[in-house]
Amino acid sequence: MSDRLSGATRLFPIIGDPIRYVESPTRLTRTFAQRDHNGLCVPMQVPAGDLDVVMAGLTAALNVDGILVTMPHKFTAFAHCATSSERARMLGVVSVIRRNPDGTWHGDMLDGLAFVKAQRDHGAQLEGARVLLVGAGGAGSAIAIALLEAGVGELVIHDADESRVATLLKLVDDLGRGRVSAGPPDPTGCDVVCNATPLGMDDGDPLPVDPALLTSAMFVGDVIAGHGVTPFLAAAQAAGCRTANGGHMVEAAQDVMADFLLLTADAAEG
Amino acid sequence: MSDRLSGATRLFPIIGDPIRYVESPTRLTRTFAQRDHNGLCVPMQVPAGDLDVVMAGLTAALNVDGILVTMPHKFTAFAHCATSSERARMLGVVSVIRRNPDGTWHGDMLDGLAFVKAQRDHGAQLEGARVLLVGAGGAGSAIAIALLEAGVGELVIHDADESRVATLLKLVDDLGRGRVSAGPPDPTGCDVVCNATPLGMDDGDPLPVDPALLTSAMFVGDVIAGHGVTPFLAAAQAAGCRTANGGHMVEAAQDVMADFLLLTADAAEG
Numbered sequence: 001m002s003d004r005l006s007g008a009t010r011l012f013p014i015i016g017d018p019i020r021y022v023e024s025p026t027r028l029t030r031t032f033a034q035r036d037h038n039g040l041c042v043p044m045q046v047p048a049g050d051l052d053v054v055m056a057g058l059t060a061a062l063n064v065d066g067i068l069v070t071m072p073h074k075f076t077a078f079a080h081c082a083t084s085s086e087r088a089r090m091l092g093v094v095s096v097i098r099r100n101p102d103g104t105w106h107g108d109m110l111d112g113l114a115f116v117k118a119q120r121d122h123g124a125q126l127e128g129a130r131v132l133l134v135g136a137g138g139a140g141s142a143i144a145i146a147l148l149e150a151g152v153g154e155l156v157i158h159d160a161d162e163s164r165v166a167t168l169l170k171l172v173d174d175l176g177r178g179r180v181s182a183g184p185p186d187p188t189g190c191d192v193v194c195n196a197t198p199l200g201m202d203d204g205d206p207l208p209v210d211p212a213l214l215t216s217a218m219f220v221g222d223v224i225a226g227h228g229v230t231p232f233l234a235a236a237q238a239a240g241c242r243t244a245n246g247g248h249m250v251e252a253a254q255d256v257m258a259d260f261l262l263l264t265a266d267a268a269e270g
Numbered sequence: 271m272s273d274r275l276s277g278a279t280r281l282f283p284i285i286g287d288p289i290r291y292v293e294s295p296t297r298l299t300r301t302f303a304q305r306d307h308n309g310l311c312v313p314m315q316v317p318a319g320d321l322d323v324v325m326a327g328l329t330a331a332l333n334v335d336g337i338l339v340t341m342p343h344k345f346t347a348f349a350h351c352a353t354s355s356e357r358a359r360m361l362g363v364v365s366v367i368r369r370n371p372d373g374t375w376h377g378d379m380l381d382g383l384a385f386v387k388a389q390r391d392h393g394a395q396l397e398g399a400r401v402l403l404v405g406a407g408g409a410g411s412a413i414a415i416a417l418l419e420a421g422v423g424e425l426v427i428h429d430a431d432e433s434r435v436a437t438l439l440k441l442v443d444d445l446g447r448g449r450v451s452a453g454p455p456d457p458t459g460c461d462v463v464c465n466a467t468p469l470g471m472d473d474g475d476p477l478p479v480d481p482a483l484l485t486s487a488m489f490v491g492d493v494i495a496g497h498g499v500t501p502f503l504a505a506a507q508a509a510g511c512r513t514a515n516g517g518h519m520v521e522a523a524q525d526v527m528a529d530f531l532l533l534t535a536d537a538a539e540g
Contacts, residue, residue, distance in 0.1 A: 005299060007284075007292035007313045014277075019333065022277035029275060042312055043333060051328035057327015060320035061312060063289065188491045 004038045010063050012041045013222060015054060015077075016070035017044040024248060024257075026067055031254040037262055041068065048072045055080045056100055057104070064137060066098040067105075068259040074109075074138075087145045090171055093138070098261050108260055111139060112146030114253035115194070115223060120150075122244040124192055124219040128153040132187050135196030139223050143196050146240030148175045156190070158182040159197075172270040185209050193236075195222045200230035207232045209247060216240025225250050228240040280333050281300050282311045282531060285324060286340035289310045289315040293520065294338055294527075307532055310337065323515040325350045329373070336368040336531040337375075344408075351377030351450030357415045360441055362407070363488045368531050378530055381409060384523035385464070385493060390420075391522060392514040394462055394489040398423040400456050404478040405466030406434040409493050414438055416507075418445045424455040426460070427468075455479050457488060463506075466491045470500035477502045486510025496522050 011086050012032075014024045025041045034041035034183070038102055046054045070078045074093045078084065081094055082104035082253050094107030098167045120126065131152045133144055136159035147155055157167045157180065165182045187193045187209055195208040201224055214220065220236035225246030233243045282302075286293045295311045296367045302309035307393045316324045321343050330335045344363045351364055352374035358364050364377030369505065390396065403414055406429035417425055425449065426526045434489045442450055457479055465478040479502070484490065490506035495516030501511045504523055535537045 003308075005295050005312075006290075008290040008293055008348070009295060009313055011312060015331075015333075020276075020278040025275050025277055025279060040275075040310075040312060042275075042281060042310060043279055044281070045332040046330065047332065052331050054327040057324045057330075060316065060323045061285075061328075062287075062315040062317065 001230070004033070005040060006038070008038060010039045011039070011061070012039055012064045012066045012068065013044040013058060014041055014068035014070060015044045015046040015065065015073055016068075017047050017072060019043045019070075022070060024254075027250070028068070028257060031258045032262075033123050035258060036263065037204070037258075039065070039261075046073065048076075051076050051080075059103070061124060066096065068096055068257065069094055079105060081105045084108065085110070086247070087175040088140070090145060091138075091141055093142075096257050096260055098263065110141055110253065110256045110260060112142035112144070114256045115139075115143045115196075115221065115249050116146045116150050117252035117256055118192075118244040118248040119192065119219065119221045122159045122219075122248060123242045124221070124244070126192065127151040129191035130154040130156070130189060131139055131192040131194065132158070132183070132185070132190045132209070133194045134158045134163070134185050135223075136168040137196070140164075140196035141168050141171065143194060143223070144180070144194050145175060147194075148172060152192075153179065155180045156186040157181070158183055187213050190218060192219045193241075194219070194220075195224070195230075195232055196207075200224040200227060200232055205231075207235065211235030211239060214241055215229065221244070221249075222246055225251060274303070275310060278308060278310070279329070280307070280335045282309055282315040282329060282336045283293075283334065284311055284338035284340060284416050285316040285321070285343055287315050287342060287393065289313045289340075290499070294524075297520070297524045298338070298527060301528045302532075305528060305532065306529075309335070316343065318346075321346050321350075329375070336366065338366055338527065341362055343490060351375045354378065356390060356410070357419070360445075361411055366527050367529055368533065379412055380523065380526045382412035382414070383515045384526045385409075385413045385466075385491065385519050386416045386420050386486045387458075387522035387526055388514040388518040389462065389489060389491045390463075391454040392489075393512045393516060394491070394514070396462065397421040397460040400424040400459060401462040401464065402428070402453070402455070402460045402479070403464045403466060404428045404455050404463075405493075406431070406444065407453065407466070410434075410466035411438050411441065413464060414450070415443055415445060416441060417464075418449065422448065422462075425450045427451070428453055428455040445468060457483050460488060463488055463490045463511075465490075465494070465500075465502055467492070470494040470497060470502055470533050475501075479514070481505030481509060484509040484511055489495075489513070491519075492516055493519060495510060
């Protein structure tokens with residue numbers, strides 16, 4: 001995957017702690033190779049208190065074209081970006097950073113986009129759709145923004161913690177333009193159902209939505225990665241739904257990240 | 271070569287400017303793989319004025335187990351090492367740095383060792399040998415120390431700049447214990463002849479030693495890399511000498527560096 005590793009290789013570190021289980025070094029590097037770009041995603045284990053000193057070092061290293069940001073740095077890295085996307089500013093979070101032409105950093109939050117791409121890649125029709133989103137935490141908030149940007153017609157948001165829903169509704173008020181509301185986890189009448197809660201990570205978790213309410217016309221997506229087909233998605237498939245799992249989201253993320261990172265990286269390579 | 275690239279990969283950046291032509295990312299990474307170590311040597315382009323900020327960042331990144339140092343940082347990086355080898359302190363130069371158990375850096379200067387290993391790998395017998403070394407600059411100084419450490423019996427040093435020879439003689443006075451002297455570039459009576467000047471880099475360079483004075487019993491080594499068999503080595507081979515070229519030195523350097531870097535890196539991997 002990195003047979004092109006040489007002195008001319010461009011670097012895209014992923015910073016986080018812990019770092020040893022991240023998949024981007026393998027996956028994103030492979031995506032770069034598929035795009036014929038001599039780029040390497042390398043893991044960097046950066047404790048929470050050391051973000052500033054590491055960012056300063058990476059900023060000074062001229063062949064570092066971009067940075068992937070994972071926990072615990074997603075919030076704090078935002079402050080290192082001179083510019084950012086609107087969705088990153090709304091959330092105060094960045095998942096990925098690339099160089100501006102002047103060497104400063106431009107941040108974006110692509111987790112929601114990756115989720116949306118995974119749904120579309122597996123057959124979801126989002127434009128004008130009625131969507132139930134269960135989970136209004138970090139992942140759910142990013143996905144809500146991405147779904148609205150993707151042109152869904154109506155977005156119903158549920159979270160067991162109602163204050164989270166209220167916060168998210170306020171956050172997407174402008175973007176939503178009357179399309180967003182709070183509601184129960186009832187998919188009746190929805191075209192697309194999205195799980196953005198951690199339910200499905202552990203054996204014996206309750207399902208985020210009652211599967212008896214799913215019908216075969218619905219598309220069902222899940223953020224849970226690394227667990228294959230979750231019990232919720234298995235139930236959705238049994239109901240005849242098409243589905244996309246968290247692994248598909250991780251897969252889609254590589255393309256979304258490469259699109260973002262190579263937009264200026266190629267220009268910098270000369 | 272880096273099929274094992276993952277979140278668990280240990281990093282060994284090579285810092286320098288320019289960086290795109292360095293071969294260590296390819297070669298040292300391959301050597302790590304041959305030793306079944308999940309380590310990656312990645313290029314980092316670090317301008318002269320940015321060494322401090324980059325070193326601070328790399329120090330904070332916990333999966334950075336070592337650093338290779340090339341121009342323009344070989345002198346300045348020395349100050350970042352809490353501990354160092356005697357030869358590094360003699361020269362005030364480091365070519366490679368690894369972690370101490372407390373996370374600080376230990377520096378060494380391995381260029382001379384790599385040269386010595388290349389000579390031995392190609393048949394040179396150094397213990398007790400009479401050696402002519404032409405060139406008393408940075409490379410020559412490192413080689414002089416390594417030859418003395420390797421147990422040569424007598425070392426004659428020549429440089430067109432006599433002040434360099436005087437400085438080097440003073441530097442190795444303790445180590446040399448009467449074995450070292452200044453002399454003309456005349457190999458008569460020598461067992462080993464070493465070129466540590468840049469002669470041979472450019473077409474039309476004069477030869478560092480008159481090849482008419484070489485005999486088949488002599489071993490002849492050259493530091494010039496990337497130029498294959500130099501005119502000097504071609505003349506030596508024509509005289510029946512066994513030889514080692516700069517490419518062999520670069521090759522030997524990978525093993526010497528891996529030996530040094532993995533001494534504590536393996537312990538840190540757990």
